[in-house]
Amino acid sequence: MSTSHERAPLLPRIDIAIHKKRLGPHEISRSMRYGILAGIWMATFLSSVNMTLVPTMLPSISSEFQKSHQASWLGTDYLLATSTFTPLYGRLANVLGRRGAAQVAVLFTGLGTIACGLSTNMEMLIASRFLAGIGGGGINTIATIVVSDMYSLRERGLAQGVASVFNGFGLGFGGPLGGLITDWFGWRWAFLCQVPLFLISLSLTTFNLRYVTKGKGKSAIEVLKRIDYFGSFTLLISVGSMLMFLSTRFNANLPWFDARVIVPLALSIVFFIVFVVVEIYIAPEPVLAPFLLKQRIPVLVGISNFLVAICNFTITYFFPMWFQTVMLTNASTAGLHILPNSLSMSLGSVFAGWMMHRTGKYKMINLIFGIFPFIGTVLISQIHEDSGWIQSWFSIIPMGFGNAVVLQTMLIALLAHIPESHMAVGTGFGQLFRGIGQVGGVAISSAIFQWKLDSALRERIHDPDAEEIITHLRQNARAIGTLPPRLQRIARDSYAVSLKSVFFFASVSTLMAYLARLPIPEKDLDSRPRSNSAPSLPPPASVPSSSLASKRRSRDVEGEHDQEQETEGECSEELSASTTPDSEISEAEASFPVSRSPTAMPQRRRRLSTFESTEGILDLESRWIGGSARTGTSVTD
Structure with missing residues (x-):
């Protein structure tokens, strides 16, 4: 009795701590939700500004570098990078988590924008615009996913409408702002003045986007293995070659039988076919x-x-x-x-x-x-x-x-x-x-x-x-x-x-x-219930910490097999084990598989999309990058 009495005051604290760790996207506070929205929508505005910023600056840029024939690529290569890398962020939001994917998008766009302002030649400026475009498309995708996390299907229409206000303002004011800043301070400052806003967006995203979603973590190596590099590369070459063909045939007015016309057209067709084949038959987790x-x-x-x-x-x-x-x-x-x-x-x-x-x-x-x-x-x-x-x-x-x-x-x-x-x-x-x-x-x-x-x-x-x-x-x-x-x-x-x-x-x-x-x-x-919140677990009233740690290690080893059909069963076993009396822990642990023989291990099968789970979204076990979206990750980590 004395032992039970001494432990009694500690149980509510354990219960409160666990529930604090498991706040899902629908349970977070209003201030945290507004902080998330402020961060991603500020990035959305900046991404849209960069789409329409350059056209009004082209005369000044061309006159400085004396390469007007390359100036058109400052706009098209940003859109090329956006269209090529946008589909990756749908799966990066799964394997890196919402916060990790948002940070990647904002960092790429911010670094590309800084490089644009510091460019010393046209080639560097074009490459910097491409770098910014890699993150620019991801910002809009992550913003859409995060809003979809935090609101029901009926509510998210209004939330997405408000998000589009920032997108519209960015598209509308990008050109006038670019021309005004260029006239006053020079074209470089049209890029550099965005840096403080990118830093604010990154900070708001890092410190607020901490809700958890269902699923289990993956190592960084697993994340890198699951990226569809070949599919993204073939899509990039196909779209880029088509742009080159249109530019040489119609903008430069070269004849059809010129090699600079035929070669890009042929490359575009061939790489598009390869892209389709890779996505349908080869890529384990295709972007398409x-x-x-x-x-x-x-x-x-x-x-x-x-x-x-x-x-x-x-x-x-x-x-x-x-x-x-x-x-x-x-x-x-x-x-x-x-x-x-x-x-x-x-x-x-x-x-x-x-x-x-x-x-x-x-x-x-x-x-x-x-x-x-x-x-x-x-x-x-x-x-x-x-x-x-x-x-x-x-x-x-x-x-x-x-x-x-x-x-x-x-x-x-x-x-x-x-x-x-x-x-x-x-x-x-x-x-x-x-x-x-x-x-x-x-x-x-x-x-x-x-x-x-x-x-x-x-x-x-x-x-x-x-x-x-x-x-x-x-x-x-x-x-x-x-x-x-x-x-x-x-x-x-x-x-x-x-x-x-x-x-x-x-x-x-x-x-x-x-x-x-x-x-x-x-x-x-209204037909679909909310299903992306983190699961609420009962307080482990009688489960020793050593047993929980042992089961968590077992679950991580099992997770390496990466089988969707077992995910739900594993979580239900953990839930049932959480309420198992001490006398039955050994039996529960014995029934929870830690390793398998090669003959008993199920064969890995090809995914039909990005990582799919009956539970929803996956994430990394990281203190800063992506750790927020893994069930069981502390909010204070």
Whole structure:
């Protein structure tokens, strides 16, 4: 009795300590939740700023390095890195944990941004932009996954809508801020001034993103083994070669049979085929998640994301050019015409989230507002020199508002139609198609524009030095204002025809996206219970610490076999052992396997996606990187 009395005061403390260690994403405090959101949304804003920051800075950068022919890669290589590495973060969120994956994304983007500001030549600047893009796409993916962790399916629509406000503001203010800072302090400071914000984001993420999710830890070696290096490499070469082909064939206007045209095209096709083969048959944990390609809803959502991103980036990059080349406004005024698009995207995201939160439905608002982008792009394609200020400033609003509604509703539709344990990889799947669409929107529309501009100029210019004039006008749009009246009129008309072809391409893309979404069915957003919280264990009232340690070691050894079908059984054995009397501990331990003979060990089988578990998300046993998402990891670690 005395022994029991002496131990009694200690039991509540053990109970409280264990429960403190096991706070899941739905049990964390409001201040911690807001700290997490502040950190990831600040990073989201910075990532979006970097997407649209460079175009207004290109003249200053080109004049310093005297390599204007390479300047276009400053934008496309960032998007190339984003589209290539985005799908990796869906699985990094599983194997590194939410905090670890978020830290990797923010660190890559921050270091790349610092390197951009310190670059001494164009090649270093291009490489730095690629480095920043590696983390840029991951930031948006991790932000989506974290919000999905902390909110129910019905609530997360509104939360994602608020997140898109930061994304929209970043896209809208990136160009004006880049031009303003460049005029005042120089283009390098447009990159360097972001560093304090990256540090704040990293700090908020590190010290707040500490909730635990279900699963067991893996060593760093296991994490490195499970990354699909070959799949990521083949995707990078395929997309990069396609960009090179479009640039050499249409931007540089090289003939089809030139080796600089044929070789990139062939490489793109070959490496794409290799990528598909690797993802379907070879990679043990492919980044593409082939099992989602066999499901109708994820495929339709991916197609919609791809076409919507093409529309968005086509208009974002070429709509300001209309005012600079056809209307002859200055660069700052031309850039401001894209601002209504960003503001309408923010409003559309919040509206879609609020409607889904209020009604629990997404199908109807998608059908109604999903046609808005087509209306907006048609209005843009009808613009002309005598258009009034209403069409010039507000015709882009339906596109921004409608596409924001579409992206929010399609994300929720995707998550509603896949298991909760596949939420992270499903998010990466959707982001992959969106990222490739962003690259395609810039590259394909640029090819269409250059091809049409070359044809239009050759139809109108027949001077003796026509070839030199055409080349000059295609490479330097700012020179139009300095031309003689006759040539200026020709150049403005040629640019108008070419830009309208690009706007028509955007209209076709968004209409096809609308048709692709029609078969996606409605699903009740309240039908899925929360299942990603950490399990609450009963207090180990009579389990000696040595027995718990022994069982934990046994569980880790068993975990090395990496079999999903055993994960649930192992956890249930531990739960039952936690309440086993002392007299029965030895029997329970005897029934818990510590090692197996080679003949009894199940064969490892190939994963159909990133690491999948019936319990949900996995993480590392690390004090700083990723340790927060492993069940049983202390919050104070």
